[in-house]
Amino acid sequence: MTNQNVVVPDGKSGINVTITVAVSGSSLFSTAAQKPPPAPGTNYITISKKKLLQNLDINAGAGSARINAWMDSMRASSPTHIKSSAGAISDEYQSSWTLQHPSALDMFEQITNASKGKQIVMFLDYDGTLSPIVEDPDRAFMSDPMRATVKKLARYFPTAIVSGRCRDKVYSFVRLAELYYAGSHGMDIKGPTKGSKHNKGAQDVLCQPASEFLPMIDEVYKSLLEVTKDTPGAKVENNKFCLSVHFRCVDEKKWNELAKQVESVIEGYPDLRLTQGRKVLEIRPTIKWDKGKALEFLLESLGYANGTDVFPIYIGDDRTDEDAFKVLRERGQGFGILVSKTPKDTNASYSLQEPAEGVFATFSRLEKIVLKKAVQIGKKD
Ligand SMILES: [Mg+2]
Numbered sequence: 063m064t065n066q067n068v069v070v071p072d073g074k075s076g077i078n079v080t081i082t083v084a085v086s087g088s089s090l091f092s093t094a095a096q097k098p099p100p101a102p103g104t105n106y107i108t109i110s111k112k113k114l115l116q117n118l119d120i121n122a123g124a125g126s127a128r129i130n131a132w133m134d135s136m137r138a139s140s141p142t143h144i145k146s147s148a149g150a151i152s153d154e155y156q157s158s159w160t161l162q163h164p165s166a167l168d169m170f171e172q173i174t175n176a177s178k179g180k181q182i183v184m185f186l187d188y189d190g191t192l193s194p195i196v197e198d199p200d201r202a203f204m205s206d207p208m209r210a211t212v213k214k215l216a217r218y219f220p221t222a223i224v225s226g227r228c229r230d231k232v233y234s235f236v237r238l239a240e241l242y243y244a245g246s247h248g249m250d251i252k253g254p255t256k257g258s259k260h261n262k263g264a265q266d267v268l269c270q271p272a273s274e275f276l277p278m279i280d281e282v283y284k285s286l287l288e289v290t291k292d293t294p295g296a297k298v299e300n301n302k303f304c305l306s307v308h309f310r311c312v313d314e315k316k317w318n319e320l321a322k323q324v325e326s327v328i329e330g331y332p333d334l335r336l337t338q339g340r341k342v343l344e345i346r347p348t349i350k351w352d353k354g355k356a357l358e359f360l361l362e363s364l365g366y367a368n369g370t371d372v373f374p375i376y377i378g379d380d381r382t383d384e385d386a387f388k389v390l391r392e393r394g395q396g397f398g399i400l401v402s403k404t405p406k407d408t409n410a411s412y413s414l415q416e417p418a419e420g421v422f423a424t425f426s427r428l429e430k431i432v433l434k435k436a437v438q439i440g441k442k443d
Pocket of ligand 1: 189
């Protein structure tokens with residue numbers, strides 16, 4: 063396996079982006095074979111500068127207005143507010159949204175028909191999808207029945223966990239060596255460490271497009287710990303290639319103050335961007351790499367770069383999952399399922415109301431279509 067750094071200079075911003083990609087000789091890892099041959103002794107994936115550097119203006123804009131918008135969005139997605147504002151969502155809006163994003167469970171016959179003869183590839187977010195959102199993010203454990211279900215599913219389909227968390231952390235929760243893991247919002251991808259019939263040789267698949275940012279991320283992590291230390295309940299999580307500031311245990315009255323503290327640190331780092339998730343602010347490099355890019359990378363690694371015989375299914379609950387839903391919509395392949403109790407703007411095709419229950423039911427129906435041999439099993443050769 064070869065590690066190769068590719069430095070992409072940008073004249074306007076003065077930023078250099080280094081992509082480190084480790085490439086094995088695996089047949090699963092077909093990218094290098096599809097590109098023009100690299101110089102002798104090198105082995106790398108070419109990712110264009112244009113694709114990587116598209117978010118340089120993301121930190122621009124009015125700070126306080128942006129913070130207010132984030133806080134409003136966070137409040138809207140918090141369980142207490144969902145209960146108290148349930149009446150505020152009109153029946154008309156609810157039913158029009160449900161028509162546009164029907165329950166995946168109600169639509170399973172159509173989904174099965176669409177996936178006939180194709181290879182299903184599963185992409186699963188972790189927090190709020192496979193595990194409940196809990197007060198302490200270190201205790202977002204996955205249940206044993208859920209683990210057993212994912213394990214069973216991975217026997218039939220290539221399966222990847224795509225999370226904002228550090229890859230090691232999400233692995234410590236899931237503990238299934240036969241899966242692909244894309245941590246840090248897809249900026250840290252690794253193939254299975256245990257082979258199965260559809261991932262032989264995938265162990266060496268590795269992609270870390272933001273390794274140049276590691277020292278900066280560490281520095282910002284320390285600054286964030288310092289500025290947030292007096293805010294009760296604030297938790298800063300180091301996800302290796304990105305950082306999360308959790309609001310879950312912070313009094314709502316302190317949310318604006320905490321967001322301002324975070325922004326005050328990030329202001330000094332134009333190469334980092336700040337985004338909002340469910341009760342969390344996330345800090346990551348400004349490279350154009352997200353869960354959608356991770357999905358594309360994994361499909362390519364599995365040999366489905368341009369094929370029409372693949373049917374990716376992505377299940378997630380967060381704004382960051384929208385990048386992956388969008389990719390599926392644009393490719394016209396497979397579908398995204400949004401886990402959400404309330405209507406929200408989404409690129410997903412279908413919805414699931416209850417995280418665990420809905421995911422269980424989806425998996426059990428997928429198993430049934432496998433048993434009917436309605437879909438291809440195993441990897442593309
Ligand atoms: Mg999630």
